[in-house]
Amino acid sequence: MDQKREQLEFWVSKSKKSLCFHAYPNYEEVKSSSRKEMWELIYLYIESGYKVH
Numbered sequence: 001m002d003q004k005r006e007q008l009e010f011w012v013s014k015s016k017k018s019l020c021f022h023a024y025p026n027y028e029e030v031k032s033s034s035r036k037e038m039w040e041l042i043y044l045y046i047e048s049g050y051k052v053h
Contacts, residue, residue: 008038019045020053
């Protein structure tokens with residue numbers, strides 16, 4: 001059985017210290033291979049002072 005690999009992504013702006021869950025101009029795409037990895041990265045950004053946009 002062919003299992004579809006899920007690609008999870010969010011976008012960050014280091015200059016504005018914010019992140020969002022959709023493509024946004026001047027934001028850098030961050031990809032992860034699992035939901036757990038994605039949320040760990042998001043929490044690291046938030047703990048570093050990033051705001052969710």
